[in-house]
Amino acid sequence: xxxxxxxxxxxxxxxxxxxxxxxxxxxxxxxxxxxxxxxxxxxxxxxxxxxxxxxxxxxxxxxxxxxxxxxxxxxxxxxxxxxxxxxxxxxxxxxxx
Numbered sequence: 299x300x301x302x303x304x305x306x307x308x309x310x311x312x313x314x315x316x317x318x319x320x321x322x323x324x325x326x327x328x329x330x331x332x333x334x335x336x337x338x339x340x341x342x343x344x345x346x347x348x349x350x351x352x353x354x355x356x357x358x359x360x361x362x363x364x365x366x367x368x369x370x371x372x373x374x375x376x377x378x379x380x381x382x383x384x385x386x387x388x389x390x391x392x393x394x395x
Contacts, residue, residue: 317351317359320344326378327362328355330369337384342394345385 318338319325325334325347332355338346349355361367388394 315351317349317355318346320346322347322378322381324359324362326374326381327367327369328358329377329381330373331358334381334384337388339388339392339394345388347381 316335317328319328320341328334328347328349332349334347335350336348338348340346358367
């Protein structure tokens with residue numbers, strides 16, 4: 299299991315200053331504490347959420363992967379609605395189906 303978690307984590311952390319993930323649940327959790335920088339639509343079925351990479355963000359994601367990150371459910375769902383709204387607006391604006 300440890301190798302799987304590390305592989306997934308390495309997949310999300312690209313070796314630059316941007317953290318990217320197509321996992322909407324993870325992106326929503328990150329949005330509760332960090333600003334969303336951009337959404338990449340190169341693959342329309344799996345948009346990538348972009349965040350500025352930092353040691354604090356890495357610790358946050360590690361805690362998420364380990365199941366140690368807790369958040370009030372209402373706060374999560376409020377943020378999820380905002381993230382979905384961003385996706386819908388981008389789809390409309392760019393004509394993505």
